[in-house]
Amino acid sequence: MTQERWRSLTEWPLAGIALLFLIAYAWEIIADLTGPAEQLTDTLITATWLIFLVDYVVNLVLADNRWRWFSRHIFDLLIVVLPMLRPLRLLRLVTLLTILNRTAGRAFRGRVVVYVAGASALLVFVASLAMLDAERGSPGSIINTFGDALWWAFVTVTTVGYGDYFPVTFEGRLIAVGLMLGGIALLGVVTATIASWIVEKVAHRDEEDAAVTRRDMRALTAEISELRALLESRMDAAPHLPHAREKPGREETEVSF
Numbered sequence: 001m002t003q004e005r006w007r008s009l010t011e012w013p014l015a016g017i018a019l020l021f022l023i024a025y026a027w028e029i030i031a032d033l034t035g036p037a038e039q040l041t042d043t044l045i046t047a048t049w050l051i052f053l054v055d056y057v058v059n060l061v062l063a064d065n066r067w068r069w070f071s072r073h074i075f076d077l078l079i080v081v082l083p084m085l086r087p088l089r090l091l092r093l094v095t096l097l098t099i100l101n102r103t104a105g106r107a108f109r110g111r112v113v114v115y116v117a118g119a120s121a122l123l124v125f126v127a128s129l130a131m132l133d134a135e136r137g138s139p140g141s142i143i144n145t146f147g148d149a150l151w152w153a154f155v156t157v158t159t160v161g162y163g164d165y166f167p168v169t170f171e172g173r174l175i176a177v178g179l180m181l182g183g184i185a186l187l188g189v190v191t192a193t194i195a196s197w198i199v200e201k202v203a204h205r206d207e208e209d210a211a212v213t214r215r216d217m218r219a220l221t222a223e224i225s226e227l228r229a230l231l232e233s234r235m236d237a238a239p240h241l242p243h244a245r246e247k248p249g250r251e252e253t254e255v256s257f
Contacts, residue, residue, distance in 0.1 A: 003062040003069075014055060021048040022126070029129045030146050032136070053080045116189055120157070123186070127179045128153040134171035141168050157183040 021044075027033070028041040056076055063069035070077070132149040135141040143149050143165050152165040156179045167173050 001062060003059055003064070006058055006062055010055060014052070017048050017051055021045060024048070026125075026129055029133050049080075056080050116186070120186055123179070123182050124150070124153045124157055127157070127175060127182075130175045131167060131172055134169050134175060135167055138169050138172075141172075143167065143172070153179060156180060157186065159183050159187065 024041045024044040028038060028045070031037075033041060056073075059073075060066055060070060128146065128149040131143055131152060132146055135143040135149070137144070143152055148165055152167075155162050155165070156176060159180070167176050
């Protein structure tokens with residue numbers, strides 16, 4: 001089996017597993033689960049994350065040039081290995097975003113508006129969950145509910161920055177930095193999308209104008225051809241007529257007088 005074959009077979013199953021991962025994580029964080037329910041969601045989250053780890057290993061094994069593939073996917077390695085450390089478990093959400101972008105992104109990237117809207121909503125939701133997970137219960141924290149975290153995420157991703165909610169933990173600040181960068185990237189994508197739309201419309205109008213010009217030129221060429229054919233047919237019908245007007249010679253001048 002080739003790597004491309006593996007990726008084509010697993011992209012949508014991995015997307016489904018990523019969504020299951022997100023549901024389990026969101027349920028655990030928003031409901032603030034404890035006891036057996038928390039253990040259940042932790043087990044589910046760990047199991048789905050291990051599937052992502054297996055996907056990375058299989059891609060490495062099936063790569064044509066393993067060392068080259070490995071050197072170009074160091075970030076993928078970090079996001080599947082570092083979450084094994086409890087303090088860095090939030091990096092599993094990065095794995096989630098990577099998997100969803102690799103699969104669903106391919107289907108919607110052609111429809112830029114849908115892709116940008118979906119990616120933005122997912123980014124805000126995931127950042128809200130991560131921030132609540134990092135901040136809730138910490139000394140001095142003012143982000144202790146999902147509503148607070150969601151409001152903070154919207155304010156941050158849009159680069160408004162009211163400052164009414166802010167992280168106090170190290171993990172929370174790292175999440176804030178990531179979301180700020182994501183917000184800047186999002187604004188860039190939106191701006192580029194609008195610019196691309198304008199350029200496309202102008203190019204379409206130019207193409208229409210060029211098509212009209214080409215059509216007029218073809219019509220003019222056809223009319224000239226018709227006139228030439230008509231002129232040639234009349235010349236053939238009256239061969240005694242001169243083909244061009246010539247100045248009369250001396251003899252013709254004397255006769256005319």
